[in-house]
Amino acid sequence: MGLVLSSLRQVRPPGAKRVIWTRMDQKSCLKAIVVFGFDPVVVPNQLIDNGSVRTDTEALETHILKDGGVDTVVAVVTTSSCFAPREPDKLDEVAKICKKLGVPHVVNNAYGVQCSSTVHLINRACTIGRVDVVVQSTDKNFMVPVGAAVICGPDECTIKNVTASYAGRACSSQVVDLVVTLLSLGELGYRDLLEWREELVPNFKSALSRIAEENG
Ligand SMILES: Cc1ncc(COP(=O)(O)O)c(C=O)c1O
Secondary structure: OHHHHHHHHOOOOOOOOEEEEEOOOOHHHHHHHHHOOOEEEEEOOEEOOOOOEEOOHHHHHHHHHOOOOHHHEEEEEEEOOOOOOEOOOOHHHHHHHHHHHOOOEEEEOOOHHHOHHHHHHHHHHHHHOOOOEEEEEHHHHHOOOOOOEEEEOOOHHHHHHHHHOOOOOOOOHHHHHHHHHHHHHHHHHHHHHHHHHHHHHHHHHHHHHHHHHHOO
């Protein structure tokens, strides 16, 4: 996430430092923003009647436009899935705002590759609005140990710029883990696992309901 933001800064007006981030109570993303020297602007979410919290798109737009405005913004960062009661961000609506205002949009898609509704939402956001880079953890989507991410996006050049901004020579073991795992699964093996995951949802729901009832 830090590398993605650093690479996007190169295409933003000089001095742009603000990263507009819809609040999400997991620290990795916020730490990446701060450690790489950006100013996080935390946009509070809306509490909805059913007890869940969701993106406040009006507040997001207001935050982009204030304190120096669009030119001071490096990117908007949204989250495709997180722990309840935090609902997925309204990626498509945020993407539209980013397109309208000409601001880069990065999606923290930590868990999303394995979830068809998340993938559809991201595709929709890319089609109707602006999405620059999508970042997903390898461990949460490809069953390998923690420590790496896959980045993707609709524009190849943007992705190449991110990879080019990496200056070090990190250990390649995470990449080897990923390649070996993907080769042993094969595309069909991976797709079978995704289907199995969806087949398990009804069992999961009934087991969870039973436990909830037992525990009041
Ligand atoms: C929503 C969210 N974003 C980011 C991360 C961090 O991902 P990684 O461990 O791949 O850095 C996590 C969890 O670890 C998470 O839950």
